[in-house]
Amino acid sequence: MKNYYLVALLASGLSLTGCATPANYKTRLETSHLCCDQLSEVTYQPLDYNKPMKATLGSKKSPARHFPEGKSFFLAAKLPAYQGASELTISSESVGQQLFAPQVWLLNEQFQTLETIPAEAFQYSNGQYDYTAFLNEDKAYRYLMIYTRADQVGKTNKQRVAIFNASPVFLAGGIVNIQQGGEANSNIVNSEGGKVSIILKKYQPKSINP
Amino acid sequence: MKKLLVISLFTMTVAGCANTLPKQAFNSSANAHVERITIIQAPQVDKVAVEMLVHPGESFGLIGAVAAISDMSNKTKLYNKALGADQNWNAYAQEQLSQALTNAGYKVNTVTVKRPPITPFATKQPEFLKTYPALETDAILDYYFTVTQLAAGATTSYVPTVNLSTRLVNNKNKTVLYQSQFNAGLANQYQDKAIVNLQSSTEYRNISELNANASLSADALKQNIKQIAQHIANDLTKKPK
Numbered sequence: 001m002k003n004y005y006l007v008a009l010l011a012s013g014l015s016l017t018g019c020a021t022p023a024n025y026k027t028r029l030e031t032s033h034l035c036c037d038q039l040s041e042v043t044y045q046p047l048d049y050n051k052p053m054k055a056t057l058g059s060k061k062s063p064a065r066h067f068p069e070g071k072s073f074f075l076a077a078k079l080p081a082y083q084g085a086s087e088l089t090i091s092s093e094s095v096g097q098q099l100f101a102p103q104v105w106l107l108n109e110q111f112q113t114l115e116t117i118p119a120e121a122f123q124y125s126n127g128q129y130d131y132t133a134f135l136n137e138d139k140a141y142r143y144l145m146i147y148t149r150a151d152q153v154g155k156t157n158k159q160r161v162a163i164f165n166a167s168p169v170f171l172a173g174g175i176v177n178i179q180q181g182g183e184a185n186s187n188i189v190n191s192e193g194g195k196v197s198i199i200l201k202k203y204q205p206k207s208i209n210p
Numbered sequence: 211m212k213k214l215l216v217i218s219l220f221t222m223t224v225a226g227c228a229n230t231l232p233k234q235a236f237n238s239s240a241n242a243h244v245e246r247i248t249i250i251q252a253p254q255v256d257k258v259a260v261e262m263l264v265h266p267g268e269s270f271g272l273i274g275a276v277a278a279i280s281d282m283s284n285k286t287k288l289y290n291k292a293l294g295a296d297q298n299w300n301a302y303a304q305e306q307l308s309q310a311l312t313n314a315g316y317k318v319n320t321v322t323v324k325r326p327p328i329t330p331f332a333t334k335q336p337e338f339l340k341t342y343p344a345l346e347t348d349a350i351l352d353y354y355f356t357v358t359q360l361a362a363g364a365t366t367s368y369v370p371t372v373n374l375s376t377r378l379v380n381n382k383n384k385t386v387l388y389q390s391q392f393n394a395g396l397a398n399q400y401q402d403k404a405i406v407n408l409q410s411s412t413e414y415r416n417i418s419e420l421n422a423n424a425s426l427s428a429d430a431l432k433q434n435i436k437q438i439a440q441h442i443a444n445d446l447t448k449k450p451k
Contacts, residue, residue: 085240093403126403132235159407160369162263162362162398181264181363184399203237205385208377209340 023095025058025193029071032064039111044078044143049086050201053077057100057146058193069103070150075196077146082138085203090117090146093195094127097187100194101129101152107143114141119152126159127188134203146196155190229335230402231375236388238449241349244316244387247378248347249307250339251322252354255299258431259330259358260285260417263398266364279331285417286330289359292424299357299435303374306436307351310443321345328356338377342384349387350379355438357431359420360396367413368420370430371395374438378446388446394434408437 036042042063047053056062057073064073092100104117122129135141163184166177260282267278290297308318323343328336336354353376360371372395378388393401394408401407412430414420420427 085237087235087237089235123406125407126397126401126405128403134235134237134239136237136239159397159409161401162360162366162396164264164362164399166269176269178266178269179264180266181262181361181366183362183366183396203240205234205380205387208338208379208384208386 023058023098023193025073025098025191028058028060028062029064029073029192032062032073034065034071035063036065039107039143039145042074042076042145044076046080047077047144047198047200048080049083050199052197052199054195054197056095056193056195057148058191062193065147067147067149072147072150073100073193074145074147075198077144077198079142079144080200082135083202085137086135087132087201087203088135088144089130089132089199090122091131091197092122092129093197094188095194097189098191098194099127099129099157099188100192100196101148101155101190102131102146102196103149103152104131104133105145105147106139106141107145108140109142111143114139119149124157127157127186136203144198146198148190148192152190153192157188157190159186159188160184161186229337229375230404231377231389231391233391233404234377234386234389236378236446238447241380241387242448244348244378244380246317246319246347247311247349247351248345248381249304249311249318249320249351250342250353251320252300252303253325253336254327255355255357256297256327257286257290257330258293258297258299258428259356260289260368260420261330261358262361262363263396264363283331289417289421289424292421293428297428299355299431302432303353303355303435303439306439307353307442310439311351311446314443314447316446319347328354330358336375338375342379342381345381347381350381352377352379355435357435358395359414359427362396362398367415368417368427369396369413370410370427370434372431372434372438374435376442390442390445392438392441394437406441408434408441410434410437 055075062073092102101119103119105113106115122131163182168175168177265278267274311318338352355374358371359368361368375391377386391405395410397407
């Protein structure tokens, strides 16, 4: 009987935390080696059309550098040759209760920032930040840099969610799993690290009758 | 009957997970030709459902399931009686969308087409039209929505909740220029991340409090509709090249 309760408790706990162990991104950032004073010194991972690029910023391998708005882990990508109107989606998903609030620079061949997608442009919903940019013409964007601003770290995104769990009880000699609905406040805090993904695809609106 | 109940319960349990649509952001520069938007009237919403995502009865097999549905149906009936007959959710949603899109710089008109109404506890999920009538317009905004006083379970509050799905279709080639789903009110733990969740702080502790504040709780639903309409208009706002 006790085991059933334990399993239910663990299951509900896991479902609430998303099975992740909270990482101490703050300490990792503080102790991480800095790289690349110049943007030209950064290693940019090649991004291809239709091939999502995913990274955990704040992992042991994550590079960090000083940005105008503070020290940050970053993800740097080299954009493929322009192939016509394209859709660039950048997402950040929470790790436990921590979420990386991205800010994006689009750089030219000389590593100069041509455009900034501010953190405020990202839509927060369900423990995730998303933003889609359209590249409708070749504006000479060649590289992309994702980092977080120091003033974003520590901000809390609150959301009330319905949660479900089952509590086993003895009834008429048998065990019945009583389904229960409850509520939880999900307080996702912007942090120094998190999971970030980029996907680039050609802009091709789909027909209503595929 | 048995099959129907099982389907109903499944629908209730996974409400919010079902029928998730792929999100399509609006490329305003590539679709600068869109100046006129025709909004197609959503399927008729006559009643506000009073629902629990997990009803205690669901744990007790078929008899419990029948009791759960019966309980929620009775609560829905009582609540809608308290609200009165004059609930025009469709007109309100249409007005909010028209206004928000007009403010965003579009020429907006609306048309009504025959489509199945949305009834509380229906097993069939609402959907977009499969074909559109011939219209003199640049793009068609199709949408459907539900209005619910939703509780997570028996011991949690009722939260005025609106779920709305929408898409903007290019009238010439019938491609989807924009598609999004919204939940304003109570989101559920397993809700697809593609659904945009908008928060609502209004809640009613139990069915008595909900019925006693029927009019205010309906206003909260309207506020949610307005919030979603504004969000859609923001998503469709024309951006400078």
